[in-house]
Structure formats: structure tokens, C-alpha cells
Amino acid sequence: MAKARTAVVTGSNSGIGLGIARALADEGMNVVINSFTDNEADHALAAEISRDAGNDTAYIKADMSDGEQCRALVAKAAERFGAVDILINNAGIQHVAPVEDFPAGKWDAILSINLSSAFHTAAAAVPMMRENGWGRVINLASAHGLTASPYKSAYVAAKHGMVGLTKVIALETAEDPITCNAICPGYVLTPLVEEQIPDTMKQYNLDRETVIRDILLERQPSKEFATTEQLGGTVIFLCSDHAAQITGTTISVDGGWTAL
Structure with missing residues (x-):
């Protein structure tokens, strides 16, 4: 029997990330869920997913605003399961304000968590994927990675950056059995x-x-x-052999938002 693949999902103890983690677990994959907390409820959630899916799910704390912790998350996941085959960059925060009133600290935090974390985790995971001969990097961008809204300067900048980072990683791994794509949800x-x-x-x-x-x-x-189940299903498709030639692109799950 083939060894189960291992997926790391950042920012995944609630919301979209949790929905994706559950979908991957239901496919029999080992899953690492993550947030910046480290309490009994976090580990209980991982145990619940394991019971429900019959897989092995672990919780690993990492502050996604800290590049070293982002890389350590990948390293700890590989130490626990032997490899990281699938990386889902989902962690994100939001703040809304006009540009002239936007707090510099909020700008820095949003760029760090929503964009730079994906750079650090991918930089750590891609060499493992190359060594193991297979990999999937999936970045949760947003409709705001393709269009804009007022008062969301940092979020829009980070999500546009996530789309650009996706394309670069895809080109750098194009001759490897690795793909990198961005999912761009609307309101979920x-x-x-x-x-x-x-x-x-x-x-x-x-x-x-x-x-x-x-x-x-x-x-x-x-x-x-959109629903977290639909996003989970999109991730499962991108992880399948059917999506082996889909790389460097965005998949919008936005009810037609970016068609306007």
C-alpha cells in the first residue's frame, strides 16, 4: 500500500483552512493544521479530525508573521511524517482603512502573514518535493488577488503578490513533477x-x-x-493527477465576481 501523502495547511484551526484540512484528511492524507496558538483545543481539533477521517492529523504551532517559524513549521511536519508533499498557504488577516489612515503596523503584519509566510514555507517545502519526486503548492489568494476594493490596500497588495509568487514558483518547478497554483475565492x-x-x-x-x-x-x-467544502474540493482536484498540467494559474471560486 502506498504511503499516505502529507499536507501542511497554514492558518487552519478555523474557517477556510479548516475546511481544506478536513477535505485532505477525508482523502486519507496525513495533515498538519496550524495557527499561532498552542492550547488544548488546538490539539483536540487535530484529534477530532483524525477520528472522523481515520487519518493522522497533527497540530503544530507557528506564528506566520515570523519567517523562521514558517520554515520551522515545514521542517517539523517533515520530521513528524517524513515529508511534506502538499503545501496549502492559507494564513491571512485583514484590516480596512483608507491609505492615509492605514496603520503602518497593520500593513507590515498583513504583508508578513498573507504573503511573506507563503514565500518562507514554499522555500522550505519545494526542495523536499523535488527530492521526493512529487509536490503541490496551493496558495489561497482571493478575488482581491485579481481585482481591488477601496480601503483594503494591504490585503489587495498581498493577494496580488500571492498570485505573482504563484507564477514564479510554477515556472521554477515547471520541469519537476510539482505544480503551484492559486485559488481565488470570493466571499466564503x-x-x-x-x-x-x-x-x-x-x-x-x-x-x-x-x-x-x-x-x-x-x-x-x-x-x-462559496463554501469551505467547495474550496476543499478544488484543492483535492489540484492535488490529483488530473491537474498535473495545471500550474502557474489562478482558479476563481467567486460566483462570477472577477468576470465583471
């Missing part, structure tokens, strides 16, 4: 977004359906959220 229904809906209903004095359709999904033509 995560617990964080779900929590915002009641407050938005109160703010605009609108019902839930109207808030979702006309406020939150104003720029998403389908008027439906």
Missing part, C-alpha cells in the same frame, strides 16, 4: 462571516436574506457564498 461562508450577519442586519435594518444578497454579496454575481 465561514463562522467569522456568519457572526457578522446579525450585526449587519441591525445596522441596515434589513432581513437576513437582503443583507446577504445586497450588502455582503453585492459584488458576487451568483448572490451565493
Whole structure:
């Protein structure tokens, strides 16, 4: 029986990252989930995924704003499982403000976590993938990696940078059995977004359906959220042999947002 592949998913103890980690675990892969905390709940989550999927899931703490910790995450995953075959760069934060009021510290943090972390983890993982003769790097960019919105200067800059980094890694690994692609979601229904809906209903004095359709999904033509399960499925496809010649590109899961 072939040895299970190992996937590292950054920023994955909730939301999109957790959905992707569960999808990979359900495929029988070893999975490393990650965040900057290190508490009982983090390790319990890894144990729960293992029980549900019948795989081996581990939690490894790493602060994705710190380049050395990003590289150490990959090294620790390889030490635990023998290799890192799949790298999912998902970690991210957000802050909204006009350029002239945007705090410099927030700019630096967003660029570090949303972009530089992917550079550091890929730099650590790609040599392992070459040595093992197979690899997948998948970067979670955003519709904001292909277009822009006001007041999101750091986030948009980082996600555009993620798309550029994806292309470079793809070209540098083009003759290897390694691919690198970016997934660009629009609005995704995560617990964080779900929590915002009641407050938005109160703010605009609108019902839930109207808030979702006309406020939150104003720029998403389908008027439906993407789901973490759909993003997990997209990752599984990109990890499959069917996607072996898909590299250096973006896959939009945005309900038509970037078609406008």
C-alpha cells in the first residue's frame, strides 16, 4: 500500500483552512493544521479530525508573521511524517482603512502573514518535493488577488503578490513533477462571516436574506457564498493527477465576481 501523502495547511484551526484540512484528511492524507496558538483545543481539533477521517492529523504551532517559524513549521511536519508533499498557504488577516489612515503596523503584519509566510514555507517545502519526486503548492489568494476594493490596500497588495509568487514558483518547478497554483475565492461562508450577519442586519435594518444578497454579496454575481467544502474540493482536484498540467494559474471560486 502506498504511503499516505502529507499536507501542511497554514492558518487552519478555523474557517477556510479548516475546511481544506478536513477535505485532505477525508482523502486519507496525513495533515498538519496550524495557527499561532498552542492550547488544548488546538490539539483536540487535530484529534477530532483524525477520528472522523481515520487519518493522522497533527497540530503544530507557528506564528506566520515570523519567517523562521514558517520554515520551522515545514521542517517539523517533515520530521513528524517524513515529508511534506502538499503545501496549502492559507494564513491571512485583514484590516480596512483608507491609505492615509492605514496603520503602518497593520500593513507590515498583513504583508508578513498573507504573503511573506507563503514565500518562507514554499522555500522550505519545494526542495523536499523535488527530492521526493512529487509536490503541490496551493496558495489561497482571493478575488482581491485579481481585482481591488477601496480601503483594503494591504490585503489587495498581498493577494496580488500571492498570485505573482504563484507564477514564479510554477515556472521554477515547471520541469519537476510539482505544480503551484492559486485559488481565488470570493466571499466564503465561514463562522467569522456568519457572526457578522446579525450585526449587519441591525445596522441596515434589513432581513437576513437582503443583507446577504445586497450588502455582503453585492459584488458576487451568483448572490451565493462559496463554501469551505467547495474550496476543499478544488484543492483535492489540484492535488490529483488530473491537474498535473495545471500550474502557474489562478482558479476563481467567486460566483462570477472577477468576470465583471
